[in-house]
Amino acid sequence: MTEVLKLCHEATGDEISLPVSEGTVRATDLLQLKVRGEPLATFDPGFFNTAVCHSAITYIDGDEGVLQYRGYRVEDLAENSTYLETAYLLLNGELPTAGQLADWEQTITEHRQLPDKLRILLNGFPYDAHPMSMLMASTAAFFTFYPDSQDYTDLASRALNIARLIGKMPTLAAFCYRKGKAKPYVDPDDSYGYCHNFLAMLFKQAERKYAADPRLIRAMEVLFILHADHEQNCSTNAVRSVASSGNDLYTCVSAGVGALHGPLHGGANEAVLKMLREIGSPDQIPEFVAAVKRGERRMMGFGHRVYKNYDPRAKIIRKAVADVFDITGVNPLLRVAQELEKIALNDEYFASRKLYPNVDFYSGLIYEALGFPPQMFTVLFAIPRTAGWLAQYQECVTDPELRIARPKQIYTGAGHRSYVPIAERG
Ligand code: ACO
Numbered sequence: 391m392t393e394v395l396k397l398c399h400e401a402t403g404d405e406i407s408l409p410v411s412e413g414t415v416r417a418t419d420l421l422q423l424k425v426r427g428e429p430l431a432t433f434d435p436g437f438f439n440t441a442v443c444h445s446a447i448t449y450i451d452g453d454e455g456v457l458q459y460r461g462y463r464v465e466d467l468a469e470n471s472t473y474l475e476t477a478y479l480l481l482n483g484e485l486p487t488a489g490q491l492a493d494w495e496q497t498i499t500e501h502r503q504l505p506d507k508l509r510i511l512l513n514g515f516p517y518d519a520h521p522m523s524m525l526m527a528s529t530a531a532f533f534t535f536y537p538d539s540q541d542y543t544d545l546a547s548r549a550l551n552i553a554r555l556i557g558k559m560p561t562l563a564a565f566c567y568r569k570g571k572a573k574p575y576v577d578p579d580d581s582y583g584y585c586h587n588f589l590a591m592l593f594k595q596a597e598r599k600y601a602a603d604p605r606l607i608r609a610m611e612v613l614f615i616l617h618a619d620h621e622q623n624c625s626t627n628a629v630r631s632v633a634s635s636g637n638d639l640y641t642c643v644s645a646g647v648g649a650l651h652g653p654l655h656g657g658a659n660e661a662v663l664k665m666l667r668e669i670g671s672p673d674q675i676p677e678f679v680a681a682v683k684r685g686e687r688r689m690m691g692f693g694h695r696v697y698k699n700y701d702p703r704a705k706i707i708r709k710a711v712a713d714v715f716d717i718t719g720v721n722p723l724l725r726v727a728q729e730l731e732k733i734a735l736n737d738e739y740f741a742s743r744k745l746y747p748n749v750d751f752y753s754g755l756i757y758e759a760l761g762f763p764p765q766m767f768t769v770l771f772a773i774p775r776t777a778g779w780l781a782q783y784q785e786c787v788t789d790p791e792l793r794i795a796r797p798k799q800i801y802t803g804a805g806h807r808s809y810v811p812i813a814e815r816g
Contacts, residue, residue: 455699473614477777501557502578521566530644539638564591619778625649659754662691691751698744
C-alpha cells in the first residue's frame with residue numbers, strides 16, 4: 391500500500407495528497423498546492439534534507455558511524471583490499487576476481503603517462519602555484535587531449551577515459567608537487583604498484599630504484615581506500631551537477647577538485663595542522679576551546695553534515711597514525727591533537743551538537759610525517775576520490791531520472807525600476 395501524506399493549507403482549506411516513497415515526497419508534487427497564488431516550493435540551502443538522486447554506490451549511517459562501499463564495510467576494505475581493488479568495486483559494483491584485478495591493474499598501469507604537452511602547461515604555472523589549482527586546471531585540460539570523452543554514452547570510450555584518469559591522477563599530482571619543489575619530474579615506473587609508484591614519483595632522488603617501506607605503502611593504500619567515495623558530499627555534488635549539463639568526465643572531475651579545495655571540505659586537514667600549530671601545546675587548549683564555544687574559532691577536523699557519531703574513517707586513521715609514526719618518528723602535534731580530542735569529546739558544547747572528529751582530524755598529521763607540505767594534503771584526497779567521482783559520474787550520466795541541475799531561488803532584490811541614464815545618476 392502506498393503511504394500518503396496529506397498537506398492542508400489552513401487559510402484556504404486546499405489539500406493535496408503526497409505519495410511517500412523511499413522516505414521522501416516528490417518536491418514537484420508540492421507544485422499542486424498554491425499559496426497566495428504561487429505554487430509551493432521547498433527552501434533548503436546546502437541540501438540539508440533533499441535527496442537529489444538514487445545511488446547504489448556508497449551507504450552512510452551517520453548516527454551509527456557506518457560507511458559502506460557497494461555494501462562492504464570500509465573497515466573490511468581498509469583491512470584487506472588495495473585501492474585499485476576498491477576503485478574497481480566502486481565502478482563496477484562487485485569486487486574483482488583475481489583475474490579481473492590483474493587486468494584492471496595492468497590497464498591502469500598503461501595509462502600512467504601524461505601527454506608531453508601537459509608538462510608544458512605545468513611548467514607555465516608560477517613557481518609557488520597551489521598544487522590543487524594546478525590539479526584542477528590540468529584535469530580540465532585533459533579534455534583537450536581526449537575529446538572522445540565527450541561521447542559519454544559510448545561505454546567503451548567511457549571505460550577508456552575512466553582508466554586514463556585513474557592512471558594519470560597520481561602522476562599529475564606528483565608532477566604538481568615536484569614543480570613546486572623545482573625538482574625534475576620522475577616518470578612512472580611500471581614495475582611498481584599504484585601507491586609505491588606514486589611515492590616514487592614524489593620522492594625519488596638520484597637512486598635507480600625507489601625503495602619505499604612496505605608499511606608506508608600500506609598506509610597510503612589505506613588512506614586512499616578511506617577517501618575513495620563518500621556519497622553526495624560537496625565535491626561529488628559538483629561533479630554530478632556539471633555532468634547534468636552533458637559534460638565529459640574530465641570537466642566534471644575538475645569541478646570536483648575545485649569544490650574539494652575549500653577549507654570546509656577537503657582543505658580541512660591542512661586547516662587542522664594550522665590550528666594545532668597555533669594552539670602549540672596542550673596547556674593552550676582550554677583557551678582555544680573557549681574561543682570555539684564563543685563562536686570566534688572553528689574546531690577544524692570536527693563535525694560533519696552526515697556523521698553525528700565518530701567518523702569511521704577517523705577511527706581507522708587514528709590507528710594508522712601510530713603505525714606511520716613508528717617509522718617516521720612522532721610528530722609533537724599528535725599530543726596536542728589527542729588532548730584536544732579528549733577535551734572536546736567531554737565538553738557539553740561538542741556533545742550536544744554531536745561534533746566528533748572527522749576524517750581530516752588525524753590525516754594531516756600522517757601526511758606531514760610522510761614528508762608532504764600542507765598544500766599537498768588536499769591533493770592526496772583528490773587522487774583517491776577520483777574513483778568515487780567517476781563512479782558517481784557514470785551512475786549520473788546513465789540515470790534515466792537525470793535532469794539538468796537547476797535549483798530555484800527566492801528573489802529578494804529590487805522590484806522593477808525605470809532605467810536611469812548615466813548622466814542623471816546621483
Ligand atoms: N567547530 C565548532 N562548532 C561547530 C563545528 C566545528 N567544527 N561544526 C559545527 N559546529 C556547530 C555550528 O556552529 C552549529 O552550532 P549552532 O547550532 O550553535 O549554530 C552546529 O554545530 C551545527 O553546525 P553546522 O555548521 O550547521 O553544520 P554543517 O553540517 O552545515 O557543517 C561542517 C558541517 C562544514 C563539516 C562543519 O562541521 C565544519 O565546519 N567543520 C570544520 C571543517 C571540517 O572539518 N571539514 C571537513 C568535513 S569532512 C570532509 O569534508 C572530508
